Amino acid sequence: MASKSELSPLPDALRDALLEPADAVEYWRAKRRLSLTFDYAELWEAEHARQFTMAKVLRLDVLSTIHDGIGHAIKNGQTLREFRNGMRPLLEAKGFWGKQEVTDPRSGEVAKIDVPSRLALTYDANLRTSYSAGRWARIERNKDILPFLVYRTMGDALVRPLHAAWEGTALLVDDPWWDEHYTPNGYRCRCRVYATDAAGVAALGKSAPIRTEAPPTEYFEWEDRATGHRSRVPAGIDPGWAYHPGKAASRATAETEFLRRKLSAAPPALARATAADLLADGVNVPTVGDVADDEGNA
Secondary structure, X not given: OOOHHHHOOOOHHHHHHOOOOHHHHHHHHHOOEEOOEOOHHHOOHHHHHOEEOOOOEOOHHHHHHHHHHHHHHHHHOOOHHHHHXXXXXXXXXXXOOOEEEEEOOOOOOXXXXXXXXXXXXXXXXXXXXXXXXXXXXXXXXXXXXXXXXXXXXXXXXXXOHHHHHHOOEEEEOOOOOHHHHOOOOOOOOOOEEEEEOHHHHHHHHOOOOOEOOOOOOOEEEEEOOOOOOEEEEEOOOOOOOOOOHHHXXXXXXHHHHHHHHHHHHOOHHHHHHHHHHHHHXXXXXXXXXXHHHHHOOO
């Protein structure tokens, strides 16, 4: 018989509280490049594993403050209220609170944003993807003994219809279906996956409907009216979310570590120049300080 925790979704806050945040914090540390964007789609899918943005925040000092605040929230398990209360005086001091008008530097379009509401959305999206990436690190470490993932929803009226249809999908960790459907699958998506073994899948199937074959995926063409960006998006997935945050984070971390080793082996002046060029091209690289520390030149 499946355990109660397997059959009944826990509240988000409780489930995250049960998780060791170290892997989520590690993911966030790798996501340190700041990108000023007017529209969320200017960074697409896995690019969000390497770069942080908050659409329509076009000041680097403001974006840096928000990035630091979310990192603090992840590390210390802050609630949205605690996060927003901490951010308010910092952003008020920068004149960036309440209703703000922002001008698109490309088109001249003027948009209005409500900073507290936008902070809530950014907090939610980044905490969910950070914890999801952290879970993936543990899933990868344990997949020899827990080789299956099960898709679970919160089981309430807020669940998207297709997400509800995916409830109970139990596939191997390495099944390609997870490349687009590993959670979260959109803004404010509360769906989760958990790892189990064959016995766990069999036990769950005795008390709840499960499917052991990947659900069919239909696609639609989506165009961002602001940027003209076109993409093929799976049905049920918000545009820009059809990627695997855990795998994207692993690739970003591996690439950064590879560059760190290469830059550490290079003469300091060359390492700094190369790092600057890579950053200009949007590549997530170690900071100059990281490279210098390895060479004893800090």
